[in-house]
Amino acid sequence: MNNPAPGASAPPPAPAARRTIDIVNASLKRRYAREARFRFMGAAAVFLGLLFVGVLFGDIVAKGYTAFAQTYIQVPVYFDSATLDPDGSRDPQVLANADYLGLVKASLRTLFPQVTGRAQQRALYALISAGAPQQLQTMVRQYPSVLGTTRDVWLIAGADVDMLVKGQIDRELPEADRRIKDSTLTLVDQLKTEGRIEQRFNTGFFTNGTSREPELAGIAGALAGTFYTLALTLLLSFPIGVGAALYLQEFAPKNRWTDLIEVNINNLAAVPSIVFGLLGLAVFINVFGVPRSTPLVGALVLALMTLPTIIIASRAALQSVPPSIREAALGVGASPLQTQFHHVLPLALPGIMTGAIIGMARALGESAPLLMIGMIAFIVDIPQGITDSATVLPVQIYLWADSPERGFVERTSAAILVLLGFMVVMNLAAVLLRRRFERRW
Amino acid sequence: MNALASEIVRDTSAVSAADLAKGGHFSGTIGDITTPDPRMVCREVNVWYGDKHAIKDVSLDIGNHQVVAMIGPSGCGKSTFLRCLNRMNDTIDGCRVRGSITLDGREIYDKGLDPVPLRAQVGMVFQKPNPFPKSIFENVAYGARIHGLTNSKAELDALVETSLRKAGLWNEVKDRLDQPGTGLSGGQQQRLCIARTIAVSPEVILMDEPCSALDPIATAIIEELIDELREHYSIAIVTHSMQQAARVSQRTAYFHLGDLVEVGETTQVFTNPRHKLTEDYITGRFG
Ligand SMILES: Nc1ncnc2c1ncn2[C@@H]1O[C@H](COP(=O)(O)OP(=O)(O)O)[C@@H](O)[C@H]1O
Numbered sequence: 001m002n003n004p005a006p007g008a009s010a011p012p013p014a015p016a017a018r019r020t021i022d023i024v025n026a027s028l029k030r031r032y033a034r035e036a037r038f039r040f041m042g043a044a045a046v047f048l049g050l051l052f053v054g055v056l057f058g059d060i061v062a063k064g065y066t067a068f069a070q071t072y073i074q075v076p077v078y079f080d081s082a083t084l085d086p087d088g089s090r091d092p093q094v095l096a097n098a099d100y101l102g103l104v105k106a107s108l109r110t111l112f113p114q115v116t117g118r119a120q121q122r123a124l125y126a127l128i129s130a131g132a133p134q135q136l137q138t139m140v141r142q143y144p145s146v147l148g149t150t151r152d153v154w155l156i157a158g159a160d161v162d163m164l165v166k167g168q169i170d171r172e173l174p175e176a177d178r179r180i181k182d183s184t185l186t187l188v189d190q191l192k193t194e195g196r197i198e199q200r201f202n203t204g205f206f207t208n209g210t211s212r213e214p215e216l217a218g219i220a221g222a223l224a225g226t227f228y229t230l231a232l233t234l235l236l237s238f239p240i241g242v243g244a245a246l247y248l249q250e251f252a253p254k255n256r257w258t259d260l261i262e263v264n265i266n267n268l269a270a271v272p273s274i275v276f277g278l279l280g281l282a283v284f285i286n287v288f289g290v291p292r293s294t295p296l297v298g299a300l301v302l303a304l305m306t307l308p309t310i311i312i313a314s315r316a317a318l319q320s321v322p323p324s325i326r327e328a329a330l331g332v333g334a335s336p337l338q339t340q341f342h343h344v345l346p347l348a349l350p351g352i353m354t355g356a357i358i359g360m361a362r363a364l365g366e367s368a369p370l371l372m373i374g375m376i377a378f379i380v381d382i383p384q385g386i387t388d389s390a391t392v393l394p395v396q397i398y399l400w401a402d403s404p405e406r407g408f409v410e411r412t413s414a415a416i417l418v419l420l421g422f423m424v425v426m427n428l429a430a431v432l433l434r435r436r437f438e439r440r441w
Numbered sequence: 442m443n444a445l446a447s448e449i450v451r452d453t454s455a456v457s458a459a460d461l462a463k464g465g466h467f468s469g470t471i472g473d474i475t476t477p478d479p480r481m482v483c484r485e486v487n488v489w490y491g492d493k494h495a496i497k498d499v500s501l502d503i504g505n506h507q508v509v510a511m512i513g514p515s516g517c518g519k520s521t522f523l524r525c526l527n528r529m530n531d532t533i534d535g536c537r538v539r540g541s542i543t544l545d546g547r548e549i550y551d552k553g554l555d556p557v558p559l560r561a562q563v564g565m566v567f568q569k570p571n572p573f574p575k576s577i578f579e580n581v582a583y584g585a586r587i588h589g590l591t592n593s594k595a596e597l598d599a600l601v602e603t604s605l606r607k608a609g610l611w612n613e614v615k616d617r618l619d620q621p622g623t624g625l626s627g628g629q630q631q632r633l634c635i636a637r638t639i640a641v642s643p644e645v646i647l648m649d650e651p652c653s654a655l656d657p658i659a660t661a662i663i664e665e666l667i668d669e670l671r672e673h674y675s676i677a678i679v680t681h682s683m684q685q686a687a688r689v690s691q692r693t694a695y696f697h698l699g700d701l702v703e704v705g706e707t708t709q710v711f712t713n714p715r716h717k718l719t720e721d722y723i724t725g726r727f728g
């Protein structure tokens with residue numbers, strides 16, 4: 001600071017008016033300290049946020065990853081021609097209607113001849129899923145040559161066995177508090193030592209519709225419903241939203257009416273989504289008679305919900321296109337519409353698409369408005385079109401989360417993982433689009 | 442008329458710019474607003490932005506094969522006036538234009554006149570080079586494409602080449618026509634914009650401070666170009682550089698706070714300004 005010149009005896013005191021640099025230097029330490037504090041707080045906030053996300057994801061993954069595996073039990077099955085196909089006609093109709101449940105039960109009894117008594121046998125049959133007869137039926141219809149032979153078949157295990165094998169039923173608990181009784185435990189242990197229990201990748205989770213039995217329940221129905229609903233939502237809301245934004249931003253006169261519309265669009269973006277569900281119920285279903293529970297009505301409601309988001313994002317994107325581009329186009333005699341479609345819209349498109357993807361991601365995660373329009377129904381069939389009854393992934397998660405069975409807990413988490421996966425992919429796409437089409441003017 | 446004009450000169454010479462700014466002792470344009478062979482004729486043009494009266498009773502001719510320079514301090518309405526000539530002000534909300542502007546005798550503010558073809562006839566080059574974020578070729582071809590000026594790819598290629606040649610850019614870009622126009626240097630971009638403008642064969646070219654964002658060398662090239670373009674087009678150019686006005690123009694119009702103060706032969710205006718305000722401005726006393 002005010003260093004005396006070396007060698008000067010009795011340096012004169014610094015003049016009253018300090019130099020600017022001294023004042024600046026004096027305050028520097030405080031300024032840096034403040035900056036360091038601010039940076040620390042920022043980093044702490046980010047860390048805390050990441051921690052919460054990490055805990056959330058960790059919990060879901062820990063609960064859900066087991067659902068991607070499924071326990072199978074190997075059972076020797078004698079496909080008795082006499083009972084399955086008494087006339088030997090190999091008529092598909094006859095083969096389809098044969099008693100496969102009986103076949104499963106008979107096979108199990110052969111495997112465990114020591115099990116007798118009705119109660120004991122019922123426990124024995126519960127080892128295998130209620131979906132096993134279906135499995136055998138498919139097998140016989142596909143390969144009628146198995147008739148009259150004995151085959152080792154891997155049958156889907158029942159939910160309780162599945163849980164036990166995945167370690168989610170504690171065998172140390174007293175028998176009364178356990179879902180699996182001691183007798184079943186010995187059966188499972190015997191199967192294990194014989195190498196008749198195996199875990200495989202759970203393809204059924206992705207190819208089955210929902211079911212009352214957790215081991216048979218899959219998300220295919222919900223995925224198809226989500227696909228139809230979202231595709232239609234995008235188809236409806238993107239052109240309408242972009243068109244509205246284009247008109248409001250570029251063509252509409254600026255007056256009280258357009259101000260009013262603008263305020264209302266901003267308000268709509270903040271309306272709780274369930275209100276859109278009520279609207280859909282009152283207007284689309286009750287007035288227009290759109291079939292309830294269908295992707296069609298779901299898409300109509302979600303399109304209404306995402307419209308404000310898309311309009312607002314599109315307007316912002318249009319606004320960020322420099323006016324010089326419009327002037328350039330108008331200056332060579334392009335009509336206003338040509339100016340928009342040849343120059344402004346292409347430049348605004350990344351921003352518009354980002355907005356649309358964010359809107360769609362929100363629609364993807366939405367369940368509340370869909371509950372109002374009946375997409376909560378228990379629908380086993382995989383929807384084949386926009387007018388079939390369907391449900392969507394978030395609602396499926398909601399339904400499963402409501403089920404008491406332990407098997408549905410892991411499936412709930414697994415479905416959440418799938419949903420989050422889609423969300424991440426969509427948001428990633430938004431980021432990439434923005435990067436890819438970074439402003440080029 | 443002449444006697445009256447000198448009266449006014451004597452009258453206003455005592456009035457300072459500040460006085461004029463306060464309340465206006467302005468009492469009519471000095472000099473000859475007409476030319477023998479006018480392309481565009483503007484009479485008593487008034488422009489308002491909302492309540493702001495930006496152009497007041499301006500009358501001026503744009504001569505055939507002539508460069509008219511418009512000079513004046515910042516905010517005096519040069520750009521506003523220029524933008525009236527191709528109805529570019531239509532795009533600004535709250536902008537009102539009154540008065541008469543004709544192009545070859547046709548009123549351009551007629552209700553029935555479509556501004557879209559008008560802007561093909563009266564082209565414009567802007568202050569900041571604003572090429573489209575497309576290829577150099579597309580930039581020049583765009584106008585021809587939308588107006589359907591060419592019938593074949595070969596014709597279009599030829600048009601692009603001649604336009605770029607006229608703009609003095611052909612040799613620099615002929616090997617990279619497919620590259621983005623935004624990748625050129627500032628001066629090249631501005632010449633590209635000029636090429637884009639002349640590709641639609643306008644009759645009048647408006648230039649709003651076309652060199653203000655350019656370095657001296659690029660500026661010199663464009664000034665030379667303007668002189669060559671005069672052969673085929675009528676040009677109105679706004680500039681804040683008096684040297685530029687003196688170099689490129691035949692007539693000069695001096696604007697002040699929305700008024701057209703003085704018009705005349707460029708040499709006369711710069712060597713022998715008749716209005717005190719003009720003199721103050723060109724001698725650098727304010728601006
Ligand atoms: N879009 C606009 N809205 C409102 N006022 C404007 C607008 N454009 C210009 N003006 C005003 O009109 C006056 C003239 O502006 P302009 O023609 O741009 O001046 P110059 O080009 O001579 O610098 C200025 O006072 C400016 O503030």
Ligand SMILES: [Mg+2]
Pocket residue numbers: 519520521649
């Ligand atoms: Mg200007």
